[in-house]
Amino acid sequence: MQAASTSYFSDFATALRYWRGRRGLSQLRLSVDADISQRHLSFLETGRAQPGRDLVLKLGMVLDIPLRQRNAMLLAAGFAPAYRERSLSDPDMDAVKRALDFMLAQAAPYPALVVDRLWNLVMFNEPAARMMRHFLDLAPDAPIPRDGSINVLKLTLDPAGLRPFLVNWEAVGADLLQWVQREAMGDGPASESTRLLDELMALPGIAEAARQPNLDRLALPFLPMTLRKDGLELNLFTTITTLGTPHDVTVHELRLESFFPADAQSRAWFDAALNRSG
Structure with missing residues (x-):
């Protein structure tokens, strides 16, 4: 079991005050939802009382705190983490890995990929690899790492990555x-999500683009990504899938992003690529 980070909070009282404030709950409302007295909750928030392990877990569930941060709260209260963090190569994750492989395969001929909580690439299907190779000028058989070394958000917004081909990169x-x-707001202060946000904001032009209102957002029910290169234009929209009822930090944080064509021309390109590969 990997230890949770202790960098978020110095003590349990601080963590509890933060998460209650983040969820916009009064002490009375939280005490009712958690089935404890408001007086005891007040003592917990001032450090006059210390919680038991079961109460920390209960408050984590009531406040809908991410599993990684529930572990951090347990550590702050003096307890061992409750939720394991396994890698996808762990034998216990075989069923999860098979499910993800199945979903990636079913997405074909359209791209789909699996990322971790920081949008690092860990799995993808062949259409996703084909699309990345096309827009990044990679050889048809060029390997694409699955070890999390590629951050999908940075790859998308970096001028040295996909951004030159992303027509509406400001809106995206x-x-x-x-x-x-x-x-980042959900992860708590000093989180890795906050650092990722800072890194993205430091990319050239991103901060300025984020301040510009996108007046065309109501034209469609979704915001398409428009990729254009060498006469090819792909208009795509995405969906995000997460795994239900997770009791493992990794499982809780994995997400599958699927790309779908937003017009007939884009659909035809993926269909034709599938026929060529078949």
């Missing part, structure tokens, strides 16, 4: 930054 960038900002 603004939406992606909002997504990461929400995650």
Whole structure:
């Protein structure tokens, strides 16, 4: 079991005050939802009382705190982490890995990829690899690492990555930054999500783009990504899938992003690529 980070909070009382404030709950409301007295909750928040392990876990569930941060709260209260953090290569993760492989295969002929909580690439299907190789000028058989060394958000918004081919990168960038900002707020202070947000904001032009209102966002029910290179234009929208009822930090944080064509021309390109490979 990997230890949770202790960098978020110095003590349990600080953590509890933070998460209650983040969820916008009064002490009375939280005490009712957690089935404890408001007086005891007040003592917990001032450090006059210390929680038991079961109460820390209960408060974590009531406040809908991410599993990684529940481990951090347990450590702050003097307890061992409750939730394991396994790698995808762990034998215990075989069923999860098979499920992800199945979903990636079913997404074909359209791209799909699996990322961790910081949007580092860990799995992908062949259409996703084909699309990346095309826009990044890679050889048809060029290997693409699955070890998390590629950050999908940085790859998308970096001028040295996909951004030169992303026609509406300002609008896409603004939406992606909002997504990461929400995650950073949910992860707590000093989190890795906050550092990722800072790194994205430091990319050339991103901060300026994020401040510009996108007046065309209501034109469609979703914001498409428009990729253009060498006469090819792909208009795509994405969906995000997460795994239900997770009891492992890694499982809780994995997400599968699927790309779908937003028009007939884009759909035809993926269909034709599948036929050629078949």
